[in-house]
Amino acid sequence: xxxxxxxxxxxxxxxxxxxxxxxxxxxxxxxxxxxxxxxxxxxxxxxxxxxxxxxxxxxxxxxxxxxxxxxxxxxxxxxxxxxxxxxxxxxxxxxxxxxxxxxxxxxxxxxxxxxxxxxxxxxxxxxxxxxxxxxxxxxxxxxxxxxxxxxxxxxxx
Numbered sequence: 001x002x003x004x005x006x007x008x009x010x011x012x013x014x015x016x017x018x019x020x021x022x023x024x025x026x027x028x029x030x031x032x033x034x035x036x037x038x039x040x041x042x043x044x045x046x047x048x049x050x051x052x053x054x055x056x057x058x059x060x061x062x063x064x065x066x067x068x069x070x071x072x073x074x075x076x077x078x079x080x081x082x083x084x085x086x087x088x089x090x091x092x093x094x095x096x097x098x099x100x101x102x103x104x105x106x107x108x109x110x111x112x113x114x115x116x117x118x119x120x121x122x123x124x125x126x127x128x129x130x131x132x133x134x135x136x137x138x139x140x141x142x143x144x145x146x147x148x149x150x151x152x153x154x155x156x157x
Contacts, residue, residue, distance in 0.1 A: 003073040005087055005121065010111030011074045018065045021058050029055045068110050080156040085129040087121055092153040093129075096137070101152070106130075125149075 006014075029051055036048035077088035085091055090105045104119045106129065112120035119126050128138040129151070136151050 001071055004068055004071045004108055004110060005073050005075055006108035006111050007077050007088060007105075008074055010107055011069070011072050013111065014065050014069050014072070018062060018069065021062050021065070025058050026055075029058060077156050082156070083154060084131055084133045085151070085154055086131075088156055089129075090155050090157050091129055091151060092155075093138075093149040093151050096148040096150055102149075105157075 032051040033048065033055065036042075036045055036051050039045055039047065042048050075088055080086070080088050082089075085106065087106055087108075090103065092101065092103045094101050102117075104114075104117050104125065106121055106126045107118045109120045109122055112118050112123070121127075121130075124142065125140050128140045132138055132151055134151055134154055138149050138151070140147050140149065
């Protein structure tokens with residue numbers, strides 16, 4: 001069974017989602033199915049079919065999340081330190097072509113969210129950053145071509 005590395009906040013987010021699905025969404029979809037059944041003929045009842053589809057999605061997502069929680073290897077980033085990039089590090093870097101600063105935290109696959117500055121450990125940027133330190137330059141292949149970044153800061157928050 002392969003362990004899934006994740007931060008404590010990522011683990012909590014998974015637990016919160018499972019609780020919401022089990023304690024709120026399940027009950028809502030059960031009510032929606034009961035309401036749709038009351039409308040009569042189920043073979044042509046779009047509300048019924050939509051509610052059953054939603055129920056199937058919820059149950060599948062609960063199974064998926066419970067599997068991830070069961071295989072989680074929670075890493076407490078606040079107890080980490082060092083000057084090189086590794087899992088949990090928050091890296092501030094600058095694009096050498098555009099001088100645009102970016103800040104990313106390296107997290108597990110299931111908790112990555114690039115819009116919020118959380119990139120997956122297996123992403124091309126994270127793989128290029130691992131093991132590097134402040135002042136190092138990394139080259140990352142992207143769909144738009146190769147980009148060069150200089151690491152300005154490595155911190156564990």
